[in-house]
Amino acid sequence: xxxxxxxxxxxxxxxxxxxxxxxxxxxxxxxxxxxxxxxxxxxxxxxxxxxxxxxxxxxxxxxxxxxxxxxxxxxxxxxxxxxxxxxxxxxxxxxxxxxxxxxxxxxxxxxxxxxxxxxxxxxxxxxxxxxxxxxxxxxxxxxxxxxxxxxxxxxxxxxxxxxxxxxxxxxxxxxxxxxxxxxxxxxxxxxxxxxxxxxxxxxxxx
Amino acid sequence: xxxxxxxxxxxxxxxxxxxxxxxxxxxxxxxxxxxxxxxxxxxxxxxxxxxxxxxxxxxxxxxxxxxxxxxxxxxxxxxxxxxxxxxxxxxxxxxxxxxxxxxxxxxxxxxxxxxxxxxxxxxxxxxxxxxxxxxxxxxxxxxxxxxxxxxxxxxxxxxxxxxxxxxxxxxxxxxxxxxxxxxxxxxxxxxxxxxxxxxxxxxxxxxxxxxxxxxxxxxxxxxxxxxxxxxxxxxxxxxxxxxxxxxxxxxxxxxxxxxxxxxxxxxxxxxxxxxxxxxxxxxxxxxxxxxxxxxxxxxxxxxxxxxxxxxxxxx
Numbered sequence: 223x224x225x226x227x228x229x230x231x232x233x234x235x236x237x238x239x240x241x242x243x244x245x246x247x248x249x250x251x252x253x254x255x256x257x258x259x260x261x262x263x264x265x266x267x268x269x270x271x272x273x274x275x276x277x278x279x280x281x282x283x284x285x286x287x288x289x290x291x292x293x294x295x296x297x298x299x300x301x302x303x304x305x306x307x308x309x310x311x312x313x314x315x316x317x318x319x320x321x322x323x324x325x326x327x328x329x330x331x332x333x334x335x336x337x338x339x340x341x342x343x344x345x346x347x348x349x350x351x352x353x354x355x356x357x358x359x360x361x362x363x364x365x366x367x368x369x370x371x372x373x374x375x376x377x378x379x380x381x382x383x384x385x386x387x388x389x390x391x392x393x394x395x396x397x398x399x400x401x402x403x404x405x406x407x408x409x410x411x412x413x414x415x416x417x418x419x420x421x422x423x424x425x426x427x428x
Numbered sequence: 429x430x431x432x433x434x435x436x437x438x439x440x441x442x443x444x445x446x447x448x449x450x451x452x453x454x455x456x457x458x459x460x461x462x463x464x465x466x467x468x469x470x471x472x473x474x475x476x477x478x479x480x481x482x483x484x485x486x487x488x489x490x491x492x493x494x495x496x497x498x499x500x501x502x503x504x505x506x507x508x509x510x511x512x513x514x515x516x517x518x519x520x521x522x523x524x525x526x527x528x529x530x531x532x533x534x535x536x537x538x539x540x541x542x543x544x545x546x547x548x549x550x551x552x553x554x555x556x557x558x559x560x561x562x563x564x565x566x567x568x569x570x571x572x573x574x575x576x577x578x579x580x581x582x583x584x585x586x587x588x589x590x591x592x593x594x595x596x597x598x599x600x601x602x603x604x605x606x607x608x609x610x611x612x613x614x615x616x617x618x619x620x621x622x623x624x625x626x627x628x629x630x631x632x633x634x635x636x637x638x639x640x641x642x643x644x645x646x647x648x649x650x651x652x653x654x655x656x657x658x659x660x661x662x663x664x665x666x667x668x669x670x671x672x673x674x675x676x677x678x679x680x681x682x683x684x685x686x687x688x689x690x691x692x693x694x695x696x697x698x699x700x701x702x703x704x705x706x707x708x709x710x711x712x713x714x715x716x717x718x719x720x721x722x723x724x725x726x727x728x729x730x731x732x733x734x735x736x737x738x739x740x741x742x743x
Binding site: 233236250259261336338340 | 478506507508509511512513514515559561565566567568611612614615616617618619620669670671672713716717720721724
């Protein structure tokens with residue numbers, strides 16, 4: 223078990239036998255060996271919550287290869303950030319129609335991505351209850367920033383997003399006259415200048 | 429009577445000028461047939477790209493200032509596909525190889541993609557795609573752009589001079605360079621691909637005691653350059669994943685047969701090309717590590733100013 227790993231692993235380099243560790247990120251298994259997939263530092267970590275089945279056995283450590291954050295210049299965002307099913311994203315509403323809102327995803331997880339991914343929030347994915355009474359026009363407006371969750375990789379051009387949770391929905395919005403809005407409750411926001419109330423599917427402030 | 433209104437030529441004619449015939453000396457090879465040229469390979473030189481690399485091969489020794497092989501590769505992605513593209517659960521890899529207009533010494537190349545570039549692009553794409561874990565990047569595109577800045581002279585084969593290896597050298601360099609750029613971009617791949625060229629050449633006449641018939645067998649040369657001056661009978665280029673011992677691309681030129689009823693020339697060529705690719709892989713390994721080590725050193729705050737020296741290999 224006491225294997226020494228190279229300081230920097232390169233793609234295709236065998237690191238350990240697949241029986242010794244659980245493969246993590248940045249590695250793949252080939253010929254019963256865990257091999258690196260990216261250039262980076264091999265690291266061992268203990269799995270956070272071993273499932274009940276594994277508790278009886280010896281818990282294997284997870285072997286991953288990580289890119290050091292400073293490997294590239296700071297202005298380039300980390301790569302490999304594609305929206306996956308379940309990832310939390312921030313998106314800008316670009317256009318709406320009665321059935322869906324089209325958005326541009328610009329933050330995946332905690333990272334601003336280099337490219338914008340197109341996604342849609344369908345009418346039935348806006349909230350969890352009373353789905354048939356949802357009106358897109360009273361949930362989103364173009365220009366709003368929405369926190370959402372990816373529920374499907376979708377069709378050829380769109381990721382499918384959902385805001386069916388208390389913490390999901392509009393986080394930044396402006397009124398018709400351009401004033402910033404602040405949340406009142408889960409379905410209303412008020413202008414900070416005039417106090418005029420507009421309807422949104424509001425995310426619960428953290 | 430002389431005509432005064434016109435300028436006439438001399439009445440008794442002239443002899444055309446005779447220039448001293450330019451003695452076209454074919455260069456004589458100076459490298460040992462199994463020695464490779466030194467490789468310069470550096471990554472992360474194109475700031476806007478996700479990953480990039482630059483590769484340079486020096487020209488053979490007698491002409492230190494003649495043209496060399498210079499290739500840049502930049503990788504963009506994984507990035508979203510255009511909305512017109514169909515859904516794909518894998519990443520779509522596109523490779524595009526372009527010769528710079530000034531890349532060939534005596535002939536300017538056009539800007540429009542020609543058949544040669546299209547052919548090399550497809551081969552490069554085939555060589556690379558097997559190394560990349562495309563399944564990890566659904567609905568996205570990975571774009572590899574190769575620009576050949578300088579391609580050591582000939583691309584147009586002289587028919588009487590044997591097979592032309594310039595294009596093969598370009599392809600092998602492009603594969604190595606692109607793989608370095610892919611690794612630099614942090615794209616998951618199962619192995620790195622390196623390119624290697626080998627050729628069977630006519631044995632030089634003046635080489636020691638080769639007059640007897642049996643000694644006319646062709647000679648295997650690793651990493652041949654068009655400027656070496658060999659008369660090349662056949663050549664092969666491979667894309668090779670040394671970690672998995674897998675050939676991703678094979679391209680041969682020239683007539684390949686059986687030597688003396690014994691050795692298969694194709695085997696000889698492939699083994700030679702794989703040997704070259706394996707040696708090139710060592711340089712590739714060091715080059716992709718270099719940037720990472722530099723980053724590590726910087727994060728630890730003990731980077732010396734002379735850090736980041738080039739990776740060169742003599743073999």
